[in-house]
Amino acid sequence: MIISRFAPSPTGFLHLGHAYSALLAFQLAKTSNGLFKLRIEDIDLIRCKKIFHNKIYYDLNWLGVKWEKDVFVQSDRIYIYKNYINFLNDRGLVYGCECSRSDINNALLALDKPFKYPNTVTYPGTCRKKKLDIWSNNIRINVDKINHHLGSPTLSFNEKGLGPNGEKGIQQFDLQWFKQTLGDIVIARRDIRTSYHLASTIDDFHQNVSLVTRGNDLFYDTPIHVLLQKLFNFKIPNFYHHKLINDQNGKKLSKSKNSESLNQLREKGMSLDEIKSLIEQ
Ligand code: GLU
Numbered sequence: 472m473i474i475s476r477f478a479p480s481p482t483g484f485l486h487l488g489h490a491y492s493a494l495l496a497f498q499l500a501k502t503s504n505g506l507f508k509l510r511i512e513d514i515d516l517i518r519c520k521k522i523f524h525n526k527i528y529y530d531l532n533w534l535g536v537k538w539e540k541d542v543f544v545q546s547d548r549i550y551i552y553k554n555y556i557n558f559l560n561d562r563g564l565v566y567g568c569e570c571s572r573s574d575i576n577n578a579l580l581a582l583d584k585p586f587k588y589p590n591t592v593t594y595p596g597t598c599r600k601k602k603l604d605i606w607s608n609n610i611r612i613n614v615d616k617i618n619h620h621l622g623s624p625t626l627s628f629n630e631k632g633l634g635p636n637g638e639k640g641i642q643q644f645d646l647q648w649f650k651q652t653l654g655d656i657v658i659a660r661r662d663i664r665t666s667y668h669l670a671s672t673i674d675d676f677h678q679n680v681s682l683v684t685r686g687n688d689l690f691y692d693t694p695i696h697v698l699l700q701k702l703f704n705f706k707i708p709n710f711y712h713h714k715l716i717n718d719q720n721g722k723k724l725s726k727s728k729n730s731e732s733l734n735q736l737r738e739k740g741m742s743l744d745e746i747k748s749l750i751e752q
Contacts, residue, residue, distance in 0.1 A: 473505030473623075475506055476684045477531075477710070479672065480512040484732035485530045488686065488716040491750040494680035497536045509538040510680045513546045514663050530707040530733050534743065542594040543678060543752055545670050554706055555673055555703060556658070559612070562701070564620060565658065567603030568594070568611045584645035593654030610659035612698075618646035621701060628697045631682065632711035634690040644694050656695060672696045676705040715752055 475496040479489055500507040511527065514520035522542075559565045570578075578595040590604065599613060618624075627643040634642075658669045675683055675696075683696075690712045700707050722730075736746060 472567060473500050473682050474508060474680050475500040475502045475505065475684045476508040476675065476676070476678060476680045477512060477536075478510040478674075478685070479515050479527055480515065481517075481520060481527060482515070482518040483523055484526055484734050486716075486730050486732050486752050487736075488745065489530075490534055490733055490746060491716050492684065492686060492713065493531060493536050494534060494747070494750070496682075496711075499682060499684060500710065506539050507536065507682075508541065508542040508543075508680060509558070510674055510678065511545065512667065512671065513544060513664055514549075514667070516546065516663065518696070519546075526734065533733070535744075543674050543679060545665075545674065548670070549664050551677075552659070552670055552673060556605070556610060556654075556664075556668065558700065559658075560610075562620060563613070564617050565605060565610050565612055566599055566655075567601070567605040567608035568598040568655075568657070569601075569608050570594075570597050572579070593650075594656070596655060603676050605659075605666075607661070609657045609661050611655040611657050614646055614650045614653075614655055617702065618650075621646070624695050626694070626702065628693060628707055629709045630693075630712065631709050632684075632688075632713050633687065634712055635687045638690065642693070642696070644688055646698075649698065653695060658704065659697070668692065668695045669699065672699040672705070673703070675708060676700070676703070680708055682711055684711045684713065685700055686715050688715060 472712070476510075477489075477493040477496045478494075479485060484559055486492075497507045499505070509531070511524055529696055558567065574597065577596060578597055582595055594611065598611070623646065625643055625645050627641050630639050633639055656668070657666060659665050659689060693710055693712075699705075
């Protein structure tokens with residue numbers, strides 16, 4: 472049985488891109504008699520607002536999407552993420568990092584090898600041996616130690632949708648590749664005690680999600696989630712990355728300053744069918 476999900480961050484009102492994502496995840500579950508779950512990813516307490524959170528339920532109802540009762544709200548679950556960090560810390564697989572962004576950039580410039588992978592710059596390891604307290608710093612994974620702990624595994628996931636460069640089917644990677652391309656990433660920010668990667672991976676497991684459905688801008692983060700799933704001994708779900716909906720100027724909607732919310736489109740008199748035809752083009 473497919474269990475899919477929609478996991479918006481309430482940093483603004485839902486727009487056409489969200490509508491597409493929610494309707495697709497709902498459809499994928501329903502066509503297989505599966506379940507569709509909802510999760511509010513509001514760990515960023517400064518950018519997320521209650522007004523946006525509350526409107527999500529209204530918008531989804533309007534779209535005709537029906538979700539299961541076990542809605543997760545991540546800001547209520549920080550203590551759960553903390554237990555998982557302790558699990559990694561007890562095994563020596565994470566460390567505290569006091570570097571600021573500019574410290575990291577300077578260190579990378581000194582090494583003369585700023586390495587860019589979508590969304591990430593690899594961390595040069597400045598704090599790896601400092602034994603800093605994890606709870607008063609950012610928390611990073613130690614990829615070398617994890618590789619050793621897991622016995623140099625080859626990890627994989629099944630892409631059921633399409634990555635940004637046409638990736639489909641089984642995707643494999645090992646931790647040498649992970650180290651070179653992603654590095655010792657932050658899994659808990661000092662200010663919020665978690666990260667999107669950690670919270671989302673744990674919650675997909677706790678919500679029994681079997682098909683992680685989301686925009687393909689997150690495709691290149693998937694190895695991070697698969698690595699965390701392996702570390703926590705979670706079953707690795709399938710992934711379905713979907714196209715992004717752009718505005719009239721070809722700009723990604725979430726980044727587009729003047730992207731209209733579903734609310735505004737509704738107020739202009741647009742019907743649900745018109746919305747659906749816009750996103751299915
Ligand atoms: N919360 C993320 C967003 O609104 C989505 C994350 C996910 O689907 O894994 O962009």
